[in-house]
Amino acid sequence: MSEQIESIARLKNQFSKLPGVGGKTAMRFAHFIVEQESSFAEQFAEAILEVKQKVQLCPRCGYFLEKGQKCQFCDNVSRKKDIICVVAFPKDVIALEKTKSYNGEYHVLNGVISPLQKKGPNDLRIKELLERVKTNNIKEVIMATNPDIEGEATAIYISNILKPLGIKVSRIAQGIQMGSDIEFADVATLQHALENRNEI
């Protein structure tokens, strides 16, 4: 068994820590590395080290930032400075940017309030958000956390803090997905779509 070969077992173990990777897939990845040229492994290892050496999180918005470079959002004068879109993770910023429908700033919370994962408000970048809102004359904060229980709870928690400060807080619209069937929509979504119907 290749589990008996310690270095393969160690690499398998590392791969299995990646999100969504189980034991079999991790072993497949480990075997793949063994079967490639040494240069492949070297480039792979270097890319992993490099990303940690070069990339940090912007201390302001929490999105990725190449060290020594300016933040593509915070330091970009062509973006609106009085509106902040709040997301849970950097990947959500990527999804929103793809829409090309938003030209303000971002604030990455680094998670959502989740009792199951033992994440409370203090584990998120909420204090930093408050600081930005207070000192930067922000007009609107868009809550773009996921429309699930934890994302909703986080959006409500933060809006409860911001509203007393006189800040407009909005939530991305929820409803029937574009191109989908009403027939197959879940009850909660359909309820939301009805309640938030727009005049046409």
Added chain:
Amino acid sequence: MSEQIESIARLKNQFSKLPGVGGKTAMRFAHFIVEQESSFAEQFAEAILEVKQKVQLCPRCGYFLEKGQKCQFCDNVSRKKDIICVVAFPKDVIALEKTKSYNGEYHVLNGVISPLQKKGPNDLRIKELLERVKTNNIKEVIMATNPDIEGEATAIYISNILKPLGIKVSRIAQGIQMGSDIEFADVATLQHALENRNEI
């Protein structure tokens, strides 16, 4: 977009070379690495380099071998030396070992004959197999390549070489999978199961 951050793009590119990993998953892995402690990245990179430094393929059977160590199959006196099980990849050895039903030696071909992947007989470790068969008084060779077109073709190709040498060549049995339904078996499998029926 984090594709704009070069080092993340490079790491994503490396991950996307792993078998079965598409662009989105590769990006997810890359983000995951960025979000972990530096020590995580260091251990990961080290595990990748270590596996290439420490693991090689046994020049005899083609299975993994920790450098400086003996092959767990070829150099194991408790295993039968006159029977060789031929497989396409090291992972097949792991699957067969799990059955605990085989105690002979192995021979990893490193692939199968595949015109689509431009793999011919000369790209496989067939010459090495012939050498072993000729010099080691082998009584039986079990062809344990996959029961698909390429695996079948490879098994037939090799058996055509070995049989004239007076070697017994066998093929792992094909038939209805244990615990499955005849109703759902494909025609080829069912044909095979009928033709190769055993008296009970």
